[in-house]
Amino acid sequence: MAATTGPASRRVSVFPSPQELGPALAQLVLERAAAAGGGGRRFSVGLSGGSLVEILARDLPPAVASAAVSPAGWLLAFCDERLVPPEHPDSTAGAYKAQLLPRLPVPGPRVLTAPPRAAPRRRRRRVFPGEDIPVFDLLVLGVGPDGHTGSLFPGHPLLQEKEKIVAAITDSPKPPPERITLTLPVLNAARMVVFVATGESKAAVLKVWTQTVRRLNKNPRCLGQGMSDREGSVNRRSVLGTVCGSLLLTAQPRRRSLSPTAHFGRRRGKPPSRRSCPASLRAAALVPGRVGSQGADHPRRETFRLVEPTAGRPRVTVTAAPAA
Numbered sequence: 441m442a443a444t445t446g447p448a449s450r451r452v453s454v455f456p457s458p459q460e461l462g463p464a465l466a467q468l469v470l471e472r473a474a475a476a477g478g479g480g481r482r483f484s485v486g487l488s489g490g491s492l493v494e495i496l497a498r499d500l501p502p503a504v505a506s507a508a509v510s511p512a513g514w515l516l517a518f519c520d521e522r523l524v525p526p527e528h529p530d531s532t533a534g535a536y537k538a539q540l541l542p543r544l545p546v547p548g549p550r551v552l553t554a555p556p557r558a559a560p561r562r563r564r565r566r567v568f569p570g571e572d573i574p575v576f577d578l579l580v581l582g583v584g585p586d587g588h589t590g591s592l593f594p595g596h597p598l599l600q601e602k603e604k605i606v607a608a609i610t611d612s613p614k615p616p617p618e619r620i621t622l623t624l625p626v627l628n629a630a631r632m633v634v635f636v637a638t639g640e641s642k643a644a645v646l647k648v649w650t651q652t653v654r655r656l657n658k659n660p661r662c663l664g665q666g667m668s669d670r671e672g673s674v675n676r677r678s679v680l681g682t683v684c685g686s687l688l689l690t691a692q693p694r695r696r697s698l699s700p701t702a703h704f705g706r707r708r709g710k711p712p713s714r715r716s717c718p719a720s721l722r723a724a725a726l727v728p729g730r731v732g733s734q735g736a737d738h739p740r741r742e743t744f745r746l747v748e749p750t751a752g753r754p755r756v757t758v759t760a761a762p763a764a
C-alpha cells in the first residue's frame with residue numbers, strides 16, 4: 441500500500457518495498473496506454489535502464505496478461521543507452537530484450553533500438569509524425585544516487601542542450617563513459633514522466649530534491665540554502681539542476697521576464713550572472729503548486745511521487761521505495 445500525499449496532480453506515494461511499487465508502476469503504464477488508445481494515439485513509452493528493468497520485467501507482464509491488453513500497438517524506446525554491444529550486461533536494450541520483451545504477449549511492442557535522433561531524419565518523421573520534439577505518452581526514468589536521470593548528469597553541459605532530442609555523452613561519470621540519452625527538451629515534452637528510485641543509495645538525493653521543490657513551491661523567488669553551495673563532494677546546485685530540470689516537465693510556459701536573481705534569491709549575497717544560472721534551474725523556478733511527500737525527509741525513506749499539471753500535459757511521476 442502506498443502512502444500518498446499532495447493533490448491528485450502532484451501526488452507523492454511511498455511504497456514499503458519495490459515489490460509493492462512494481463505493480464503500481466505497471467498499472468500506471470497500462471492506464472497511460474489506455475489513455476493514449478482512447479485518444480486515438482499509438483502508445484509511446486520510453487524506458488530507462490538500470491534497476492528499473494528488473495521491476496518492469498517482473499511486474500508489467502502479469503499486469504498486461506490480467507488486463508488482456510495487447511502491446512502490439514505500443515512504441516517502446518529507451519530513455520538512454522550505454523554504447524556497448526547489445527549482449528553486454530550494461531546494454532539497456534539488451535536487458536529489456538532478455539528480460540521483459542519475451543514475457544509480453546506476441547505480437548509485442550515495436551521497439552526503437554536507438555532513440556529517434558540517432559535515426560535518419562526520414563525515419564524520425566515516420567516514428568513521430570509532425571512532431572519536432574517527440575512527445576512520449578510516458579517516460580519511465582530512473583534516478584541515480586548522484587541525481588542523474590537517463591544519462592543526464594548533475595553539472596554536465598548536456599543539461600543545457602536545447603536543440604538536440606538525443607545527445608551523445610562520452611564522459612559519463614558513471615561507467616560506461618559513452619552513452620546516448622534523451623535530452624531535457626524531450627523529457628519536458630512528454631505527457632507524463634515517471635521517476636523511479638529504489639534503494640537506500642537514492643535517499644539523499646530524493647531528500648534534497650523534495651526539500652528544494654517544497655522551497656520553490658513556497659517561494660519560487662528563492663531557492664534557499666544550499667543552492668549556491670559550489671563546494672563539497674556533491675554539488676547540490678547541480679544535483680538540483682538535473683532534478684528540478686526534470687520537474688520542469690510538469691510545468692507552465694516560461695515567463696521570459698524572470699531574472700536569475702529571482703531564482704537564486706538574495707540571501708546568499710550577490711546572485712550569479714544569467715550565464716551561471718543553468719537553464720534547468722531557471723526553468724525549475726516555474727514549477728507550480730505543491731509537491732508533498734510524506735516521510736520523504738527521512739533519509740531512510742524514499743518516495744513515490746506523481747506530479748501532473750491541473751490542465752493538460754505534461755505529468756510527472758516519481759516512484760521510489762526502499763530496496764527489498
Ligand SMILES: O=C1O[C@H](COP(=O)(O)O)[C@@H](O)[C@H](O)[C@H]1O
Pocket residue numbers: 488489490491492520521522532581582583584585588589590591614
Ligand atoms: O546509468 C544509469 O543509471 C540510471 C539509474 O540506474 P539504477 O540502476 O540506479 O536504477 C538509469 O536510470 C539509467 O537508465 C542508466 O543508464
